Amino acid sequence: MGARMTTETGRAPVLAFATGLLRTTVYEQDDGRYRWERARGDAAPAAFRYPDETLLPVLTAAESAGARFVLAADGTEPRRYTAPGWQSCAHRLLVGGHQACAAVTGPLAGAGGLLRAVHDQPPPPGAAPPPGLLRLSAWLDGTAERPDAARSAEFLRPLLGAPGWARLRAWSDEALQDRSAALHGAPGLGALVPGEGTGTGLLAGEDVAAGPPLWDLGWIVGELMEFQWRLAAKGGTQVWHELLRSLLRAYGVSENTGLRRMAVLRIALHLHDFIAYVGWDQREFARAAAFLGHLIKESRE
Template identity: 40%
Template sequence: MTGQENETPVERFATGFLRTEVYRSVAEFHWSRRPGVLRAAALGAPGDPVRAALRTVTGGLPPVLPEVRGEERRYRVPARTTAAALLLHPVATTRTEALVRGLTEAGRTLARMHALTVPGPLPRTGPPGPARLDAWLGTGHGPGAAPRLYGSLRDVLGPGRWEAVRGWCADLTGGASGDVLLHGAPGLGSVVLDGRTGAGALLTGEEVSRGPAGFDLGWILGEFTEFGLLREHFGVGSDPDRLAAVRQALLDGYGPLPDARTVRRASVLRVFTHAHDFAAYMGWDDQLLFYGRQVAQLVDAESAAPAV
């Protein structure tokens, strides 16, 4: 059994890091995710105690856990489109309203996850994104154009910024700086939404980890930072007011901000990690040099910010 009987393929997209196929069945959509051809590690999946805890999180945008089928992770969700896709393309006002509703619920879901009490130990490691970035920052090794990016950005950032970023990664990688259950990689691409109603789900499970609550919030806020930069410098994506409204909806849904410093640093790390992942798993683009200059400015701003 492949699990794809009576299903119609409606989307396919892939990088060297992740391959995704979306199928429509009678009552829902099935998201099928597998490792990309350049990815060294298998996709993760939460153990039974974490699964049981996550199933208690309910609301308008619940965390949907994967069915594990060998290397495949399959999610059953009510929509085919991500918040990222809706934000990157001009859409009707009603879809902006749906995005606001969806991201409000995404914030609430993350807050509820962070408040969970899990029977038994949490995952032992911190979120994998900073670990992946730090491994590359330390060696320059990696697939695709990752070595070329390393050579280009070392000079742009300079040794002080480089080591500062490595220090931020180290604070998160072992999970020692906090001890709540993290989504581990929440992003606008894991928020699946119906663009008309705002109904949807948060794809959850492949990178569940432990650490400070501010990490999850900062990681997804980093995507808003990046979308804003793309709009400002290249004129692509959502207009600033729309982007700001959806970003604020996420914050309103989450509630009181945890550990502002971790939130800010995770946001910077998300932008830097995306530059690395693009080079490593999609290839070289001269726009990556723009990312280097922006990351340098973001690191400087965070280094100058007060601790609180």
């Protein structure tokens, strides 16, 4: 075991985890809140971004159902965020499965309202597409930076079939060309941090972008779909649907084909990122590819 990381006060982290893309460490503060430190992993392809002067006030002022964006003080690394809790919604679902869904419903509603506030803004001048969409596009185009990811695209193509592969590429290309709204960029459940009766924080700033509004929403929907799929044997189908409804009601949209396609892109990106920044696993790849192929067929119309 390596040496435990400590703060300047000598405290060990309450939680720490890492991939080749992102390293996260959480410390308890004296005031009962938690400092989340996030740094790029050793294989991260690009630097973190930071909101410009047009988007920063919007992120700072937005509030929805007790949820707020949590921003780092500046653009230095590691990024440091003060959040109300030490467990993200993703962590709660991983540990508690469908039994944790009730505790995540409120935070998801808050996230939906926060994303709506951002998407109502025009994109910042010169803003780039979301980093995740750029990684996905490169993978599908055969130009992924990580060798394992580049090779896996050749394995994925026949598993999806020519029509499925073509649809996935077309949806990715269409999303890449749309710069119509300001975006959070990667509002994952791992960045949504509820407290114990003290509201919810959505860590923001590292992936700010311009793109289709449904990219952000589809990011969360895709993660919920994947959680439900992986935990299906444990039951609780109805509560997963309630999570989705909570998010969409707060945002002000109904489930639709465009949203499902963005969710599929998120799931495809997760497959890429697992291979590129965690490692190759033949069995996991085959299972995830089959799930992805099923979703692509369902999202044709």
